[in-house]
Amino acid sequence: MQPIDLRSDTVTRPTAAMREAMATAEVGDDVWGDDPTVIELEREVAAMLGKQAALYVPSGTMGNQIAIRCQTRPGDEILVHELAHVIVHEAGGVAVLSSVQTRMIAGERGLPGPDQLEPWLRDPADEHHARQHLICIENTIGEQGGLIFPQDRIDAIAAFAHERGMRLHMDGARLWNAAVASGSDPARIVRDVDSVSVCFSKGLGAPVGSAVVGDANLIETARRNRKLLGGGMRQAGIIAAGALHAVRHHVDRLADDHANARALAEGLAGSRRLQVDPGSVETNIVFGAVPAGENAAALVAEMAEAGVLCADLSPRTVRFVTHLDAGEQAVSAAVERLQPLLQ
Ligand SMILES: Cc1ncc(COP(=O)(O)O)c(C=O)c1O
Known part of the structure; x- marks a missing residue:
């Protein structure tokens, strides 16, 4: 039985079309600024996000780390959600690569708005305090089930940051999903954001790559930092x-992934061994809560045996993600395989 991979x-x-585009791509030495396809991708992505410039980087992690490094100084403190990818999944990179400390904040849908952020600020005139110069947010919010960061809150946090001479970075690994699900132009979403990393x-x-996007000065510094990080x-x-093929042909189809994620959640709703709430699905991620007496890792192993691969995010949380290679049929087959096991 071929496993259905929803990890x-x-x-x-x-x-096949993407491979064809890759096989026939015009290339040059990009470190010398000679690769026409990279230049085209960077221009196109910057334009899509309404920013001056973009830099192609090997991964979303590198994109975030470069953006943070460019907008902080050693000893700074960044304000960030406690479950953000840059905190939970980037190997402590902000401490190692930017020498910053983190002020980790809880919130139900990413960072809370300005009223609740205000108490987290330190006095910039007090020499005892770390300097705060950067706020980081994530959209969609991976560790909260692919939720969309509300636009009014992005705008308010950006205004709050800018009034205080601070900057705002968005980890937009799944910004495209947020845009399609909310029917918003990605440029509008990041209008007031100073830097954004997006993933292809x-x-x-x-197969590979992300971009850091922002104003021309930032991207010039980012280019130097990309070199430094190898x-x-x-x-x-x-x-x-x-990546270029992906941004041209695969953005709108994300709506299919979102519909498939909802169908999966509906198919699994009411399961005894995994609590899934279809109402909580906004994009392509479905979270299942593991009830007391069960363990996520053990349940994930049982589901793998039944032919469906998913991920255990914590002992209490299981994650399924829909995508280009798991369409409507695969998702309904996954539901059929899982229902008897989870009942
Ligand atoms: C929200 C978020 N940000 C950043 C990344 C990092 O991307 P990469 O795996 O390309 O380093 C991921 C990866 O899954 C992610 O989910």
Whole structure:
């Protein structure tokens, strides 16, 4: 039995058309600024997000880390949600690569609005305090089940940051999902954000790469930092062509992934061994709560035996992610395989 892989939207393989675009890509040495396909991708993505410039980087992690490094100084403190990818899944990178400390804040849908952020501020005139110069948010919010960060709150946090001379970074690994699900232009979503990292290798289905996007000054500094971190790539047009194909052809179809995620949640709702709430699904991620007496890792192993791969995020939480390589049929087959096990 072929397993249905719903562990992440990163598991997709390039489509035939994407491989064709990659095979025929024009390339050059991108560290010398000579790769026409990388340049085209960077221009197109910057334009899509309404920003001056973009930089192609090997991964979303590198994109976030570069953006944070460019907008902080050692000894700074960043304000960030306690479950943010940069905190939970980037190997402590902010401490190592930017030498910043973190002020980790809880919130039901990413960071709370300005009223609740205010108490987290330190006095910039007090020499005892770390300098706070950067706020980081994530959209969609991975560790909260792919929720969309509310637009009014993004705008309010940006205004709050800018009034205080601070900057705002958005980890937009799944910004495309947020845009499609909310029917918003991605440029509108990030209008007031100073830097954003976006991924081509998640729902968009490209094999490699992300971009850091922002104003020209930021991207110039980002380019230097990419080199420092070993992320300068030579004939990167081969992979950038996959990313370019993805942004041109795979954004609108994310709506299918969202519908499939809802169908999956509806199919699993009412299960005794896994609590799934279809009302909580906003994009391509479905969370299941593991009841007392069960363990997520053991349940994930049982589901794998039944032919459905998913991920245990914690002993109490299981995650399914829909994507380009798991369409409507695969998702209904997954429900059929799981229902008897989870009842
Ligand atoms: C929200 C979020 N940000 C950043 C990343 C990092 O991307 P990468 O795996 O390309 O480093 C991920 C990866 O899944 C993610 O989910």
